[in-house]
Amino acid sequence: MHQHFLEVKGLGKRFPGKDGDLVVFENASFSLERGEFVCIIGHSGCGKSTILNVLAGLDRPSEGEVYMAGREVRGPSLERGVVFQNYSLLPWRSSLSNVTFGVRARRPGWSKAQVREHSLRYLHMVGLKDGAEHRKPAQLSGGMRQRVSIARAFATEPELLLLDEPFGALDALTRGTIQDELLKVCAETHQTVFMITHDVDEAILLADRVLLMTNGPHARVAESVRVSIERPRDRTTIVHDPAYYPIRNHLVDFLVTRSRELADRARLPEASGGDPMEPLEVDPGADARAGEPSLPPQHGRLMAVNGN
Ligand SMILES: Nc1ncnc2c1ncn2[C@@H]1O[C@H](COP(=O)(O)OP(=O)(O)O)[C@@H](O)[C@H]1O
Numbered sequence: 001m002h003q004h005f006l007e008v009k010g011l012g013k014r015f016p017g018k019d020g021d022l023v024v025f026e027n028a029s030f031s032l033e034r035g036e037f038v039c040i041i042g043h044s045g046c047g048k049s050t051i052l053n054v055l056a057g058l059d060r061p062s063e064g065e066v067y068m069a070g071r072e073v074r075g076p077s078l079e080r081g082v083v084f085q086n087y088s089l090l091p092w093r094s095s096l097s098n099v100t101f102g103v104r105a106r107r108p109g110w111s112k113a114q115v116r117e118h119s120l121r122y123l124h125m126v127g128l129k130d131g132a133e134h135r136k137p138a139q140l141s142g143g144m145r146q147r148v149s150i151a152r153a154f155a156t157e158p159e160l161l162l163l164d165e166p167f168g169a170l171d172a173l174t175r176g177t178i179q180d181e182l183l184k185v186c187a188e189t190h191q192t193v194f195m196i197t198h199d200v201d202e203a204i205l206l207a208d209r210v211l212l213m214t215n216g217p218h219a220r221v222a223e224s225v226r227v228s229i230e231r232p233r234d235r236t237t238i239v240h241d242p243a244y245y246p247i248r249n250h251l252v253d254f255l256v257t258r259s260r261e262l263a264d265r266a267r268l269p270e271a272s273g274g275d276p277m278e279p280l281e282v283d284p285g286a287d288a289r290a291g292e293p294s295l296p297p298q299h300g301r302l303m304a305v306n307g308n
Pocket residue numbers: 015022024042043044045046047048049050051216
């Protein structure tokens with residue numbers, strides 16, 4: 001049987017409360033292939049950051065397991081790099097030194113010169129040059145600081161890179177430029193990435209697949225939406241791809257309507273429990289090319305779980 005690079009099986013998180021447990025999410029089962037870029041979208045509070053922290057080994061699930069390259073994830077490791085929304089740079093170190101710090105830990109056998117050259121390459125890849133390499137975080141703009149965080153994470157070349165809304169705090173212009181840099185770095189490195197975003201257009205630009213979570217409590221990873229748009233992708237022309245709006249409409253429709261409807265159904269007593277459920281695979285771009293309606297027929301089955 002084919003072994004996925006990352007396998008998430010029946011993950012759940014619950015917190016004990018006075019009227020029984022609060023089930024944040026349950027039965028989250030999905031996988032990532034090596035080199036894939038996967039985004040996850042869902043309303044605030046459904047458990048995205050918790051899932052990411054479990055993948056990082058920084059949090060423990062209440063149920064379920066995570067396997068990376070066949071080994072169970074039980075704690076943090078340099079094999080898994082994390083970038084949070086609020087760049088956690090060491091304030092007393094320069095950009096370069098923030099990057100070399102991680103590289104040195106990851107590659108203890110490398111010479112000083114090797115570490116420096118490698119780190120500079122990644123800083124240049126995210127557009128930090130002309131002296132920005134030697135400035136301290138306080139002397140950089142928010143966008144530049146986030147670039148340092150990204151360079152640092154990529155430079156350690158983790159097996160899996162985890163990004164938790166890394167551009168959430170940036171203005172639209174800066175965000176766009178860093179998205180471009182990220183696309184470029186991913187094309188060059190084939191880095192496997194799992195990224196949380198609340199921005200549908202960002203997900204379509206960057207991802208090979210988008211996982212959709214229903215609202216909590218009892219949230220689930222309900223769908224895996226393929227972004228069948230060729231690479232290289234360009235932020236300014238991607239909207240002209242015939243698959244763009246079918247995919248976008250599908251994602252928006254999920255967030256506006258179905259994330260709540262599916263959550264309401266999941267809370268009915270007859271729907272509770274059950275086996276870990278793989279997300280429904282959909283490909284709105286391919287359906288549009290084939291002249292299919294943008295919501296696939298399987299969807300009807302899922303919507304009809306409780307009659308009507
Ligand atoms: N200690 C706790 N007790 C009860 N609920 C908690 C606790 N920690 C987190 N939660 C709940 O877990 C949910 C998931 O949080 P999070 O993973 O940050 O969601 P997201 O990243 O999707 O916004 C939230 O609704 C939050 O209220």
